[in-house]
Amino acid sequence: MVSAKDLLYLTAHPRQLRSIIQWKVWHNPVHERDESKECESLKRCFHFLTLTSRSFSAVILELHPELLVPVALFYLILRGLDTVEDDMTIPLEKKEPILRSFDDIMDKDGWTFTENGPNEKDRQLLVEFNVVIEEFKKIKPAYQVIIKDITKKMGNGMADYANNAEHNKNGVNSVEDYELYCHYVAGLVGEGLTRLFVEGGLANAALLKRPELMESMGQFLQHVNIIRDIKEDFVDKRRFYPKEVWSKYVTNFEDLFKPENKELALNVSSEMILIALTRADDCLYYLAGLKEQSVFNFCAIPQSMAIATLERCFQNYDIFQKNVKITKGEACELMIQSSQNLRLVCDVFRKYLRKIHQRNNPHDPNFLKISMQCGKVEQFIESIFPSQKPPIDAAKSPVSAEQAAKEAAAAHEARWDTYYMILAVVLTITIITGSMLFIAWLAGARFDIAFSEFKQQFGELLGSSNASGAPVSSLVEDAPGHVEL
Amino acid sequence: MSSAPNAGPSPGKVLVVGGCGFLGGHIVNLLLKQHPRTQIAVVDLRTTSNRNSHANVSYHDGDITDLAAVTTLFSQIRPDAVIHTASPHFNAPNHVHDKVNVEGTKNLLKAAQDTGVKAFVYTSSASVILGPETQIVNADEKWPLVTGAAQPEYYTTTKAYAETAVLEANRTPAHFLTCAIRPAGIFGEGDVQLLPKMVTALRKGQNKFQLGDNNNLFDFTYVENVAHGHILAVQALLTSHAMLPTIPLDTEKVDGEAFFITNGQPVYFWDFARAVWHEGGDTLPLSGVWHLQYDFAFAVGALLEWILWALGKTPSLTRQQVRYSTMDKYHNIDKARKRLGYEPLVDLDEGVKRGVRYIVEQEKRESEKKGQ
Incomplete structure (x- = not known):
């Protein structure tokens, strides 16, 4: 049934041989x-x-x-x-x-x-x-x-x-x-x-x-x-x-x-x-x-x-x-x-x-x-059998010059809104902090001491405690308000 | 294949804006061929080229970016229908595209609305749906517009904006009807972009190369078919106008709609080029063609672009060319077939013959001139 020539051809074309075998072995009539x-x-x-x-x-x-x-x-x-x-x-x-x-x-x-x-x-x-x-x-x-x-x-x-x-x-x-x-x-x-x-x-x-x-x-x-x-x-x-x-x-x-x-x-x-x-x-x-x-x-x-x-x-x-x-x-x-x-x-x-x-x-x-x-x-x-669906407009392209202009203006406005918001927050915090400090000062807070204390501790933290140790303690001793309290 | 006189209802008095351009000139010619008794007015920036000597055509110089001038012209001409084909060259600067495509179109709409025009047909572009990454595989009008940041070509963005403006003006006022035609890859006699570039490539010996595997289908459209699509659109709008106040069914509606117009005969990109080259005198056998893989060609294109950019020259291979010649870009024109009754008048192969012969004759005349 299979001639020598066919056999030679199939040896050179294994894919075709595979198809023949697949069909003979696996094909079931409906x-x-x-x-x-x-x-x-x-x-x-x-x-x-x-x-x-x-x-x-x-x-x-x-x-x-x-x-x-x-x-x-x-x-x-x-x-x-x-x-x-x-x-x-x-x-x-x-x-x-x-x-x-x-x-x-x-x-x-x-x-x-x-x-x-x-x-x-x-x-x-x-x-x-x-x-x-x-x-x-x-x-x-x-x-x-x-x-x-x-x-x-x-x-x-x-x-x-x-x-x-x-x-x-x-x-x-x-x-x-x-x-x-x-x-x-x-x-x-x-x-x-x-x-x-x-x-x-x-x-x-x-x-x-x-x-x-x-x-x-x-x-x-x-x-x-x-x-x-x-x-x-x-x-x-x-x-x-x-x-x-x-x-x-x-x-x-x-x-x-x-x-x-x-x-x-x-x-x-x-x-x-x-x-x-x-x-x-x-x-x-x-x-x-x-x-x-x-x-x-x-x-x-x-x-x-x-x-x-x-x-x-x-x-x-x-x-x-x-x-x-x-x-x-x-x-x-x-x-x-x-x-x-x-x-x-x-x-x-x-x-x-x-x-x-x-x-x-x-x-x-x-x-x-x-x-x-x-x-x-x-x-x-x-x-x-379409190979692709109509694309979804992911970028939301503007359809008209007006829309494009409007979108550009809106984007511009949105950016300024953000700046204004940040400014407002900063301002509010500054005012509140300022007034609290002022009230504290009125009530007798000694910011100079707090500041030197901070400086000293900060200095210690950086490992240069020797230079700033003495003056701060003397300051504390000298502080009159402290004594009174 | 009816290009005989009196094809369909009369288009009335037609104003062709850009009627001295490549497409506009063909629209004027076809209108006269199909409706020899119709009155045509042409408005163009300069009305010297592509003139038709027929007695029924009048030529008017006019700049569409000048609203006052446009309004004056419209009230003089008082057209029934307007076909707006005017557009700047693809490579013009952005502000020109804005000014002509968007503002110019709006001026024309305004003037048309004010002077009782019934039908307004706008020449858009099939590229309005083409983004930087997508392939256009059998796309229909349901595909979204790609504009703005997503659209690499500013020209295309402004064409899309103008199209929207035209379609939004539909039925405002109620007796003003508009639609848009989106042609793909126009070529033919007098074309300055597609065929001349391909013939030049042949003369430079670039026909020896093929980029990609040439299994990508591409829509090219013979100019007379595009003109035919425009005229059908005018007729359809005027028919709808005659039905007023009855509004057509959504599935039959032409007004307020956009239509792809192609030859309906997509071919493999390089096959089109080879048909052009054969007509231009090429005899290179298929076996003599070098095949360059897409990735390789893309890299070469990029390299050439950089090197020649540094030297201040234009490269003969760019990445954009590599992309265009290896991508699928073809459309489904069933909507135009169903609603406009559109079928191409001239087959693609016949169109190629006509277009290339025109160039070859031009070359001959030029060489004769030089010879003298």
Whole structure:
């Protein structure tokens, strides 16, 4: 399972190794699927789920029991639809009616499809599609309605594209077309899932009133896939980068892969990444509307992976040459951080946004626009998780010139008040002391004796008693008042 | 993005004080672009620069620190609305700031109150909430003013005092409505502070350096957007005036309120500088930039300040510059969006292009002159 190369990589990146171990050892699913209660056809469905979806099966399998089966079936039905659409060996006149009526197929007991080409990787799912239909009948009617509605919209959208000769030949034309295509293959999934969450009571119903948020959830993931897979799609003769974007830089799409056009190719990828980034704040906003942990994880993990993948692709010429992926260790770290709360997911977004803007090339035509978009998402994060409160006016700043003048005058006055107070105290003490001494003198007090006594004792205290001892005692003897008394 | 004629209700007869300055000139131009039939009077200390030749604009020399002269002008012009953008240069001495920003504004208020002006919009500054230690992270209008001893820039203190005077004059008398606009980091064609300094730094080769980690977001505002904010404020006040004596709800009120006006597009400080430099002809790749840590740069700045102070020169790196280029300073403008219906007319990148091209053309003209 782990190749020597992986092992070498992990030895050099112990942090990533730590994340892998942490995830494997400590991660407990929020909910666990109870296989013992499942019938054969449902088991078969889950078998197909793990077989067909690489990234999604893990998060689907941990979903809340209320939605586990509906979401798994929703996924398989769309995968079935996609397998019909993708297969270039099926002639259009055969393909189109199947795509347009795929929602009705869900009512046809025992329907299967065996005409996929032998190389179609998920053909077995359609060969045994009867198990999906059987399980679909058992889920709550409200869920059936939602899944059918989305299937119908997506099938029609795909049929329109299959019919569009221009699209098949030249790929996507304008940015509007590109977003419409992403709407059919991903935006609609966002809508369907959101309706399922709200129906199941696991998400805030307000999410349905802001349809652009759920649209962005799907769009963002799809944009990132398209950006990352440019080389793989090119080899498969598919072009999803809109002509409106690449034609600004090169005349022919294939010129993007020529080494002499490296700079231009990077400009194209930057512009594509900018378009994707305009969805990032909506995605975070959407996540704030989810109430249940397993639903949160289900939605947040792919979004974190997407922003990390986007960062990996940014200013990276490798995407035009080979398959670019985030490492397993990074993926585990992202899963740990994205299966807790919105704050940590916001931290993940901010971390990768900053990595993106740090590599932003000042000479790219979209340089400042990318910076503006990163700043916009950072500001949005700041608005939901403020890093500081409005400061308290500790210094009590004066608000007007009058107040400032008044405060200055008051401070001035206060200082003089203090001086006056001190003066008054000193004066009072002087007067009282003076009058007491005067009264004492009138009554015959001998201050001269008291003074010499004081002087002598003070002198003794300082250690020079010899000089002043005699005169004082003689003075005392001479004192007439003393004798009389 | 509506800069078409007749955008919104007519602003009536508008008096732009400081209409020959950088911002004031742009306000006059945008007013005429959006409302070609409106009458505009400009009062400025000297009315020689940034003049618009449109027939509906009249220019009047006047000193706002002279109450008698101001009153005479007001009774001649009798405007419906006043936009007061006049302010001395940031580095002017303190007594000038007192005289122009505080006394001048009060003179204008007095004259406006006495001559039946309906709407009075004052150009304050986003810095009125910026203290010496704080960072401005997504700040809104609830942040307190920082003035007096706590405010290191005397200019800013006097801007705040003038703002308070304007807002306190609201609805005295009852038909006199006022508000304040607080723009952040204005730049554009004719700007004398921000872009010219950055282009000079490029010409000196200082674009090789980056201070701090460049993760700090900063609000810069293209001048036409600031002008747009002022005009929206005039319109909103006149609309409230037409509703009199009904008073708008507290959550919709424009009169007596202050509004941050920015591009609503904060960017990383050095990204803005690099966008300016790129437009100015810079080709230095990102890998060629030297990163100086904040603490190191701060120490160097201090050292340079002392040494060059001793030599009687101005240093090319100061502590204030280090602080400004490494701090967060961006605002939440939701209040202006909701109550004024404000959205920037021109995106930040387009604004940078226009502003820098203006400087580059100026440089060209000057070098041609020298060449002759």
